[in-house]
Amino acid sequence: MEKSHIGRLLVVGVGLIGGSFALSLKAAGACREVIGVALQEEVCEEAKKLGVVDRAYTSLPEALDLLEEGDLVFIAVPTLAVESVFAQLKDNLPEGVTVTDAASVKGSVQRSAEKVWGRVPNFLVLGHPIAGSEKSGVSAARDDLYRDHRVILTPVPDTDVDRLRLVAQAWQAAGSEVLTMSVEEHDEVLAATSHLPHVIAFSLVDTLAHDAENENIFRYAAGGFRDFTRIASSDPVMWRDIMLANRDAILQAIDLYSLNLSSLRSAIASGDSSALMGVFTRAKAARDHFTKMLAKQAYSEPMQAKEVTFIAQPGGTVSGKLRVPGDKSMSHRSIMLGSLAEGVTEVEGFLEGEDALATLQAFRDMGVVIEGPDKGRVTIHGVGLHGLQAPPGPLYLGNSGTSMRLLAGLLAGQGFDVTLTGDESLSKRPMNRVASPLREMGAAIETGPEGRPPLLIKGGKPLSGINYRLPMASAQVKSAVLLAGLYAEGETSTEEPAPTRDHTERMLQGFGYAVERNGACATLRGSGRLKACRIDVPADISSAAFFMVAAAISPGADVMLEHVGINPTRDGVINILRAMGGDIELLNKRTVGGEPVADIRVRYAPLKGIAIPEDQVPLAIDEFPALFIAAACAQGQTVLTGAEELRVKESDRIQAMANGLSALGVSAEPTADGIVIDGSPEDAVFSGGTVDSLGDHRIAMAFAVASLRAKDTIRILHCANVATSFPNFAELAVGAGLKLQLA
Numbered sequence: 001m002e003k004s005h006i007g008r009l010l011v012v013g014v015g016l017i018g019g020s021f022a023l024s025l026k027a028a029g030a031c032r033e034v035i036g037v038a039l040q041e042e043v044c045e046e047a048k049k050l051g052v053v054d055r056a057y058t059s060l061p062e063a064l065d066l067l068e069e070g071d072l073v074f075i076a077v078p079t080l081a082v083e084s085v086f087a088q089l090k091d092n093l094p095e096g097v098t099v100t101d102a103a104s105v106k107g108s109v110q111r112s113a114e115k116v117w118g119r120v121p122n123f124l125v126l127g128h129p130i131a132g133s134e135k136s137g138v139s140a141a142r143d144d145l146y147r148d149h150r151v152i153l154t155p156v157p158d159t160d161v162d163r164l165r166l167v168a169q170a171w172q173a174a175g176s177e178v179l180t181m182s183v184e185e186h187d188e189v190l191a192a193t194s195h196l197p198h199v200i201a202f203s204l205v206d207t208l209a210h211d212a213e214n215e216n217i218f219r220y221a222a223g224g225f226r227d228f229t230r231i232a233s234s235d236p237v238m239w240r241d242i243m244l245a246n247r248d249a250i251l252q253a254i255d256l257y258s259l260n261l262s263s264l265r266s267a268i269a270s271g272d273s274s275a276l277m278g279v280f281t282r283a284k285a286a287r288d289h290f291t292k293m294l295a296k297q298a299y300s301e302p303m304q305a306k307e308v309t310f311i312a313q314p315g316g317t318v319s320g321k322l323r324v325p326g327d328k329s330m331s332h333r334s335i336m337l338g339s340l341a342e343g344v345t346e347v348e349g350f351l352e353g354e355d356a357l358a359t360l361q362a363f364r365d366m367g368v369v370i371e372g373p374d375k376g377r378v379t380i381h382g383v384g385l386h387g388l389q390a391p392p393g394p395l396y397l398g399n400s401g402t403s404m405r406l407l408a409g410l411l412a413g414q415g416f417d418v419t420l421t422g423d424e425s426l427s428k429r430p431m432n433r434v435a436s437p438l439r440e441m442g443a444a445i446e447t448g449p450e451g452r453p454p455l456l457i458k459g460g461k462p463l464s465g466i467n468y469r470l471p472m473a474s475a476q477v478k479s480a481v482l483l484a485g486l487y488a489e490g491e492t493s494t495e496e497p498a499p500t501r502d503h504t505e506r507m508l509q510g511f512g513y514a515v516e517r518n519g520a521c522a523t524l525r526g527s528g529r530l531k532a533c534r535i536d537v538p539a540d541i542s543s544a545a546f547f548m549v550a551a552a553i554s555p556g557a558d559v560m561l562e563h564v565g566i567n568p569t570r571d572g573v574i575n576i577l578r579a580m581g582g583d584i585e586l587l588n589k590r591t592v593g594g595e596p597v598a599d600i601r602v603r604y605a606p607l608k609g610i611a612i613p614e615d616q617v618p619l620a621i622d623e624f625p626a627l628f629i630a631a632a633c634a635q636g637q638t639v640l641t642g643a644e645e646l647r648v649k650e651s652d653r654i655q656a657m658a659n660g661l662s663a664l665g666v667s668a669e670p671t672a673d674g675i676v677i678d679g680s681p682e683d684a685v686f687s688g689g690t691v692d693s694l695g696d697h698r699i700a701m702a703f704a705v706a707s708l709r710a711k712d713t714i715r716i717l718h719c720a721n722v723a724t725s726f727p728n729f730a731e732l733a734v735g736a737g738l739k740l741q742l743a
């Protein structure tokens with residue numbers, strides 16, 4: 001951990017917060033000496049006795065006299081007392097000393113500073129640790145109170161960057177994660193996440209304490225009461241100050257809460273079970289996704305994205321029976337169509353990966369009651385084609401292109417406005433490919449610069465059917481147009497330049513919606529109805545592909561992949577591997593819920609390089625990262641053409657793979673629409689080294705598979721997004737025989 005460069009630390013207000021900061025910095029060896037200031041002599045004595053401070057004074061100016069350049073003043077008095085501390089600092093603070101505070105409300109502290117100095121002085125860094133305890137006083141101080149907690153710093157334009165860095169380093173030394181945001185944002189977020197819960201806890205306990213029966217209530221109050229009201233033991237003065245200091249934001253939060261509480265009351269009064277389930281399932285999901293929440297958004301980017309590195313040791317082989325998770329494309333569509341259907345749709349085999357969960361959360365945010373997922377089971381209480389409600393904020397779709405493009409189509413026909421956002425990768429992906437045809441249908445869609453997200457979709461625009469000839473083979477574009485067609489006047493049809501996955505067409509039919517299919521064309525009429533059904537999602541062939549390639553390249557391998565969807569619009573990976581000499585058997589072929597399914601057995605056989613037929617490209621579009629690994633292990637050259645679409649996936653997959661392959665000593669030449677790979681039948685094809693997956697799940701998994709034929713360890717950077725499509729990849733891979741570790 002980086003140590004701060006503070007000389008002396010002066011803590012003004014030696015209670016729980018100030019005392020814990022002092023102890024943390026002392027424990028980290030991050031300051032030379034701690035001086036305390038407290039109003040009462042007894043507190044000074046106790047702080048010294050407990051070893052929290054080295055010296056203590058009841059007079060702030062006296063203590064300030066001891067400071068010099070590079071020292072830090074930490075103000076930890078109740079919010080409304082900060083101003084009087086500022087007033088004493090004004091004439092007594094030595095040059096070069098930095099000041100920070102820990103008050104829970106930043107707007108009022110900013111105003112106090114402006115009152116005292118006319119503006120926030122450049123040496124004052126406003127801050128707030130998101131940590132505390134219901135206990136108070138110096139005797140409750142701990143050196144680990146801030147460890148693994150967040151601290152929000154709210155610099156203003158005048159704040160000196162070196163002072164900001166000094167304060168951030170001090171908090172890091174205390175073990176905290178430092179974030180910065182504006183004063184206004186801080187106060188709104190805290191009103192909702194901290195101040196409102198305290199209001200409710202104080203008021204609930206006060207209400208019950210007034211009750212004549214209170215003794216009984218407290219005697220029998222067990223878990224729920226205890227968990228929920230712990231914070232009502234917090235320091236009353238501190239909380240009074242917070243209420244007064246952050247009045248407007250807290251009032252807004254209380255008003256919103258009162259409204260929701262009264263509709264919950266009505267639901268209970270009228271026995272409205274579905275409204276109760278709605279609130280409870282949404283709340284449970286939100287609580288479970290706690291770390292992904294931001295104020296006013298039910299689901300949002302994790303505040304702190306976790307960093308995962310794959311470390312794949314060389315060699316080994318793969319064997320055994322494996323069931324990879326559910327198909328991602330079908331999982332998305334099951335939530336979308338289940339939500340728009342009338343009645344209750346039961347889904348099995350649902351992919352509990354981040355992408356499909358983003359779609360699920362989007363529909364919860366639009367008022368659909370969805371139970372689960374629980375071991376792949378999801379129960380969707382459909383609201384009908386016209387039953388979605390405006391979400392409380394932008395719909396955050398993470399890394400998922402399918403969610404954004406299909407939702408764009410579906411939402412173009414709603415009566416409300418909605419904004420679609422995504423993570424850094426999704427924010428770079430082209431959206432005009434859906435926005436243009438949807439606009440032709442009458443939709444009002446705004447995109448970010450160059451047709452990138454966010455998408456703002458205006459509601460209440462009447463749509464009319466179109467005949468759309470897709471300029472590229474894309475199931476996402478086809479699906480977006482067809483889903484908008486559900487809301488359009490008349491007939492909507494799509495014509496694709498090459499067959500692409502047809503899960504939308506099949507699943508619509510499964511929900512009882514007429515879709516006419518004729519060669520490259522799919523046609524439907526608006527204003528029909530979807531009837532709830534059961535959906536069994538088979539294992540995802542795109543995930544199975546990593547183990548197919550693993551088996552195809554490792555001598556001695558024999559793998560059985562169970563219950564895999566082998567829809568003919570998705571089977572390119574089987575065809576291509578077979579053309580390269582792969583030994584693949586399809587066993588126990590059957591149809592499940594309108595989709596062909598089989599168990600796929602793959603055994604090792606020497607591979608040879610081929611020119612990949614262009615008609616296979618859309619049928620294997622997501623499998624190319626894995627197929628490039630197979631190509632590197634094949635005798636001779638493999639040439640891919642007609643695959644420019646790979647450049648606009650979660651990463652530019654042609655470049656990302658070419659870079660990674662080259663880093664591992666394989667000759668891989670990217671071209672505008674494909675790649676040329678010179679394979680080698682040697683035992684150790686890949687040299688070992690470090691490759692960057694660029695946060696693309698499929699690049700990460702492909703290079704993990706390469707380790708089977710590597711000479712040395714392969715380190716793969718930025719692998720957290722494997723969880724978008726294949727959350728248990730590492731576990732299954734290790735079980736099958738890969739030597740994979742996570743760091």
Ligand SMILES: O=C(O)C1=C[C@@H](OP(=O)(O)O)[C@@H](O)[C@H](O)C1
Pocket residue numbers: 328329330402473474475476477479501621622645
């Ligand atoms: O419709 C779908 O579920 C998908 C379509 C494909 O994208 P494009 O339509 O952009 O080719 C594919 O790459 C993606 O993983 C899922």
Ligand SMILES: C=C(OP(=O)(O)O)C(=O)O
Pocket residue numbers: 328355399400401402403622649650698725
């Ligand atoms: C391209 C992919 O997904 P999406 O477009 O949904 O992000 C993929 O999973 O490989």
